Amino acid sequence: MTTIIDGKKLAQNLNDQTKARVATLRNQGIVPGLAVIIVGDDPASAIYVRNKHRKAEQLGIKSVVRRLPATITQADLLAVVADYNQDATIHGILVQSPLPQGLDEAAVINAIAPDKDVDGFHPLNVGKMFANVPGHYPVSCTPRGIMTMLESLNVPLRGKHALVVGRSNIVGRPMAALLLNADMTVTITHKCGANLHDLAIAADVLVVATGVTHLIKAEDVKPGAIVIDVGMDRDEQGHLTGDVDFDRVKDRAAAISPVPGGVGPMTIATLMRQTVDLCEWSEQRANQ
Numbered sequence: 001m002t003t004i005i006d007g008k009k010l011a012q013n014l015n016d017q018t019k020a021r022v023a024t025l026r027n028q029g030i031v032p033g034l035a036v037i038i039v040g041d042d043p044a045s046a047i048y049v050r051n052k053h054r055k056a057e058q059l060g061i062k063s064v065v066r067r068l069p070a071t072i073t074q075a076d077l078l079a080v081v082a083d084y085n086q087d088a089t090i091h092g093i094l095v096q097s098p099l100p101q102g103l104d105e106a107a108v109i110n111a112i113a114p115d116k117d118v119d120g121f122h123p124l125n126v127g128k129m130f131a132n133v134p135g136h137y138p139v140s141c142t143p144r145g146i147m148t149m150l151e152s153l154n155v156p157l158r159g160k161h162a163l164v165v166g167r168s169n170i171v172g173r174p175m176a177a178l179l180l181n182a183d184m185t186v187t188i189t190h191k192c193g194a195n196l197h198d199l200a201i202a203a204d205v206l207v208v209a210t211g212v213t214h215l216i217k218a219e220d221v222k223p224g225a226i227v228i229d230v231g232m233d234r235d236e237q238g239h240l241t242g243d244v245d246f247d248r249v250k251d252r253a254a255a256i257s258p259v260p261g262g263v264g265p266m267t268i269a270t271l272m273r274q275t276v277d278l279c280e281w282s283e284q285r286a287n288q
Ligand SMILES: Nc1nc2c(c(=O)[nH]1)N[C@@H](CN(C=O)c1ccc(C(=O)N[C@@H](CCC(=O)O)C(=O)O)cc1)CN2
Pocket: 048, 094, 095, 096, 097, 098, 119, 141, 142, 170, 232, 240, 259, 260, 261, 262, 263, 264, 265, 266, 267, 268
């Protein structure tokens, strides 16, 4: 029997835990605060930001959305980030990706205070994760959410082989690091990589984040593998689908995440969790 990894249900459980943590903080007079900066009018980004705002409010997190025009200058955008860095009511800052052309996304991420970097994209936090430094720091929400999904399966990962298909800074690269930190043997490739089939068929855990609709077919998957689909693609009818041919792969995999209802909800739930993490860590530093 294949396990369909229910991202909505797992996200609901995580959100319940986060809501309880927020209530505990609020009882002490502390309100976790999240600032989301969105630049331009990308329709998909607008939906993701609206969903983040709604979820934060549902959980009792103070949520501020700053909508800025695509014509904003780099200097003015950096000034907005600098303001939130100084704002003691804000514990997590994120800049919705992608930014419109002409803006330097890496420089904007660099400008976020590392201890408010709720997306875990700042090079200091990325470096800590890659070096597997012990201690508290944020990591990219989609891969962290996927680790929670894998943990929910109660399957030992140590020594098993993972293949990550995709090399983005948001998903592929941090995903490979987290799986390596979980003692897996990790291979990373991408949509231009050769021998995808040979790599995929050897993987016990397959994470696919390429944006190529149904790139992974049933014959690419090792029987009994765990398959995580990070794709957010549209099929010929315009329906949301993934990078994995779910209907065929599901009969071969031991566990598989669907699209929608898999990784996506876990990304937002992990963002909420990490906002509260940052708030608690900031309180711990203040009380040291
Ligand atoms: N600053 C960031 N920008 C972006 C991130 C990020 O983590 N930080 N990730 C993605 C977009 N994203 C969150 O921002 C995101 C994408 C998709 C979902 C989601 O819940 N998807 C649903 C389907 C939604 C639909 O119907 O369209 C699902 O999979 O069930 C959540 C968050 C890029 N930018």
